[in-house]
Amino acid sequence: MSTPPRRRAARIELESEEAAAHLKLAGFRVGRDAYAIDIMRIKEVIDARPHHVRPVPHAPALVEGVIQLRGVVIPVVDLRRRFGVAIDPELARLNKLIIVSVRGRIVGLRVDRIIGELGVSADAVRPAPSLLRSTDGGTPAEFFSGVCRRGDEMVFVVNLDALLDPAIGDGGARGGAT
Known part of the structure; x- marks a missing residue:
């Protein structure tokens, strides 16, 4: 016996509400700390x-320089610099570049290591503390849209638009190049 159409529609609606309440984040490390961004922003x-x-002369301080990827020039932001984290030579060989789209621009984020996909419920992400600052006072709370847990570890959910605002004014690559 099949499910009546009304029940089937209600079940599909409920499943899509549950999917909307579940966030897919991409986790990475900068130094010893864990961070995450919306997986849909990643190219x-x-x-x-x-x-x-x-290096690019007169670029904003957070821009490490540019790379050329398949003919497209992409600015690179070293998140270790942005978050005031000391550069660990042991981790340098593991560095990855996460190529992201921010307000129609393509930007590379240098991170120490990729954690992988993190699935969390929207309810599990708490607002970032308003007094959140890096050790040098340079990372305001608005760079983080929230904080969630991964086991015993805290993961800071990054607000890419706020974090990269000075870098993407006119400096990011345009469009959907990947």
Whole structure:
């Protein structure tokens, strides 16, 4: 016996509400701390080593330089610098670049290590503490849209738009290049 159409529609609606309440985040490490971004903002993840980052004169301080990826020039933001984290030479060989789309621009984020996909319920993400600051006072709470847990670890959910605002004014690559 099949499910009546009304019940089937109600079940589909309930499943889509549950999916909307479930966030898919991509986790990564900068130093010893865990961070995450909306997985839908990611174009791709690449190994940082083969891509020589070329410094750009007069670029904002958070921009490490640019890379060329399949003919597209992409600004690279080193999140270690942005978050005031010391650069650990042991982790440098593991660096990845997360290529993201921010307000129609393509930007590379240098991170120490990829954690992977994190599925969390929207209810599990708590607002970031208003007094949240890095050790040098340079990372305001608005850079983080929230905090969630992964086992015993806290994961800071990054607000890419606020974090990268100075870098993408006119500097990010346009469009959907991947």
